Amino acid sequence: MTLLSAIGTQTGWEFQLRSADTNGVTQFQQYCRKHSIPLTVTRLYTLSELRTSDQYQITTAQEEALIAAFEAGYFNQPRETKLEGIAQELGISRQSLAERLRRGHRNLIVNTLLHQSK
Known part of the structure; x- marks a missing residue:
């Protein structure tokens, strides 16, 4: 089992874990119970369910744009391309x-860096 994140507040903890199978989750729940740590599982995902757009609540169009820009070197320093070229490749306007x-x-920021404050 891998601990992806743990966020503690006055009201409790929020854990994000990754496990190859349900045995890891079961062992974690048993550990928490044994040590009087209240635990509520709110959602379990299979790896096939964790599509980027679903997990981070981005649309398919946003995902396509972000990936195209990344692959074209738009986020590199210095930039390897301009928005116009990527937009043309996607068949949309620069705007x-x-x-x-x-x-x-x-x-992405709201659902990764700020997810605990939503």
Whole structure:
């Protein structure tokens, strides 16, 4: 079992764990019970369920734009491409691409870095 994150607040803990099978989850629950740590499992995912767009609540269009920009070197320093080239490759306007990237970044930040404060 791998601990991906643990966030403690005054009201309790939120754990994100990864396990190859359900035995790891069961052992973690037993450990918590044995040590009087209250635990409620709110969601279990199979690896096939963890698509990026679902997990981080980004749309398919945002995911496509982010990946295309990354693969084209847009996020490198110095940039290896401009938005116009990526937009043309995707068949959308530069403005549409910029908006998808902005919304995609926002959703990624909210659902990764700020997920505990939602």
